[in-house]
Amino acid sequence: MISYKNLCVLRQLPLRSCCSRQYNAIQLSTALRTAKNSWNPNPTAVIASAAWQQRATQQQRQERNIYTTSRQQAKDYYTTLGVAKNANGKDIKKAYYDLAKKYHPDTNKDDPDASKKFQEVSEAYEVLSDEQKRREYDTYGQTSENMHRQGGAGGGFGGGPFGPEGFSQNWQFRSTIDPEELFRKIFGEGNFRSNSFDDFADSKFGFGQAQELVMDLSFAQAARGINKDVNINVVDQCPKCAGSKCEPGTKPGRCQYCNGSGFETISTGPFVMRSTCRYCQGTRQYIKYPCAECEGxxxxxxxxxxxxxxPAGIENGQTVRMQVGAKELFVTFRVERSDYFRRDGADVHTDAPISLAQAVLGGTVRVQGVYEDQWLNIEPGTSSHRQIALRGKGLKRVNAHGHGDHYVHIKIDVPKKLTEQQRELLVAYAELEQDTPGQIHGMAQRKDGTQVPVKQEIKQRKTAIEGQQQKQQQRKTNKVKSQKHAAANSKADEATAKVKAEAS
Structure with a gap:
């Protein structure tokens, strides 16, 4: 019984400190000692004060034992679950399930330490499965929730777990969730015997069916479409029990916990709640001998x-969804590049080489199409890199009707080796060609703009030079002959004149 004086003191204390689950006996004891100095104590107050002082002493001793533990004795939740510090949420959940299955009290009734290990595993999973708690645990060694809880219990920085440094050197996580309740929250409302990590059992083929698949295709397969067989993991009826969940030769019985109703009634004081039976999951059946192959x-x-x-016309990187059993499978296609076709959506581009004569005189050429070969008409005077469009001859559109276009790029195949006859014909054509931009190798350009072969030009020039030389030589010969003839005539005239002179 508390006196009126102590009751007044209690009314002045913070409501959280008095009404919380873990109230602070140190603050209460200090307040009582202060009130004791200013009030005349009566026997009831003395008894209450002594009781609170004793409780404060015990709490101080307990806190001293908790917060003086070395850091090396702190729990390592990663080691508890057996995962690396960079493990993802899926690995953490899988590790927790394996350990919870191993240490669950329902399967380890003869092991007295199983319940303790099960609680440690649950505590580790509660922290590491929450991103915020895990981030705080990796940074400070504890979570903010535990910081506030320890700080409030210690009565400030002086008596709390942080001490004058502001941070604790060790902490112990206090889970507010029952381990069994945590297990039910994650894996369902049923008990451990009827619950599962998934609605199917693992096998030698893996932990689950394939959700995504990458399929390699050639360009022709992607363009034309194909039905391709692949081996994947699927979830199907157990071949041993044929889906009955029982060992062959046994049958399921009526659930004894809900008496075959599928529901259970939970009474908490004046409240009554009816929910699905946690043991049979509402199936109303109890399997005493579950199938060993599918684990019931x-x-x-x-x-x-x-x-x-x-589908025909599928592109590289596209994903299709297909139904496989009760679940969906996403298939992503990886299409191999073609050495001939260049793809642009539903359109394709190819090159078509033609000869020099085809480019000049015209003709036809056969090109390979996506689905069938096509014949192209080459007009006379077609230049290289000309683009010819074949409408509707491209790839089939996957998400629309119709086909794309096939664009053919003309390329003139110039011969690199010529026979003597081919060269003479080209030289003859070059002689007749006019307005040639530049000069042709092996051809000489005249003043009138025409071109002739260099050899022919040299021969003609040599002949002309020789003719000029012959003319010059003939002129010299004729000149000498003229001089000799003139000299002879002069001598004859002199002799005639001498004879006439002598005769007179």
Whole structure:
């Protein structure tokens, strides 16, 4: 019984400190000692004060034992779950499930330490499964929730876990969730015997069916479409129990916990709640001898050959969704590049080489198409890199009607080796060619703009030079002959004149 004086003191204390689950006996004891100095104590107050002082002493001793523990004795939740510090949420959940399955009290009734280990595993998962708590644990060694809880219990920085440094050297996580309740919250409302990490059992083929698949295709397969077989993991009826979840030769019985109703009634004081039976999951049946192959789940992971219909015109990187059993499979296609076709959506581009004569005189050429070969008409005087469009001859559109276009790029194939006859014909054509931009190798350009072969030009020039030389030589010869003839005539005239002179 508390006196009126102590009651007044209690009314002045913070409501949280008095009404919380873990109230602070140190503050209460200090307040009582202060009130004791100013009030005349009566026997009831003395008894209450002594009781609170004793409780404060015990709490101080307990806190001193808690917060003087070395850091090396702190729990390592990563080691508890057996995962690396960079493990993702899926690995953490899988590790927790394996350990919870191993240390669950329902399966380890003879092991007295199983319950303690199960609680430690649950505490570790509660911290590491929450991103914020895990981030705080990796940074400070504890979570903010535990910081506030320890700080309030210690009565400030002086008596709290942080001490004058502001941070604690060790901490112990205090879980506010019952381990069994945490297990039910994650894996369902049923008990451990009827619950599962998934609705199917693991097998030698893996932990679950394939959700995504990458399929390699050639360009022709992607363009034309194909039905391709692949081996994937699927979830199907257990081959041993045929989906009955029981060992062959046994049958499920009526659930004894809900008396076959599928529901259970939970009474908490004046409140009554009716929910699905946690033991039979509402199936109203109890399996005493579950199938060892599927662990009483009726379905297992099996390896199956599935035919994937590849739509015509599928592009590289596109993903299609298909139904495989009760679940969906996403198939991403990886299309190999073609050495001949260049793809641009539903359109394709190719090159078509033609000869020099075809480019000049015209003709036809056969090109390979996506679905069939096509004949092209080459007009006379076609230049290189000319683009010819074949409408509707491209790839089939996947998400629309119709086909794309096929664009053919003309390329003139110039011969690198010529026979003597071919060269003479080209030289003859070069002689007749006019307005040539520049000069042709092996051809000489005249003043009138025409071009002749260099050899022919040299021969003609040599002949002209020789003719000029012959003319010059003939002139010299004629000149000498003229001089000799003139000299002879002069001598004859002199002789005639001498004879006439002598005769007179």
């Amino acid at each position: 789940k009726g379905r297992t992971v099996q390896r199956r050959k599935v035919t994937v219909p590849v």
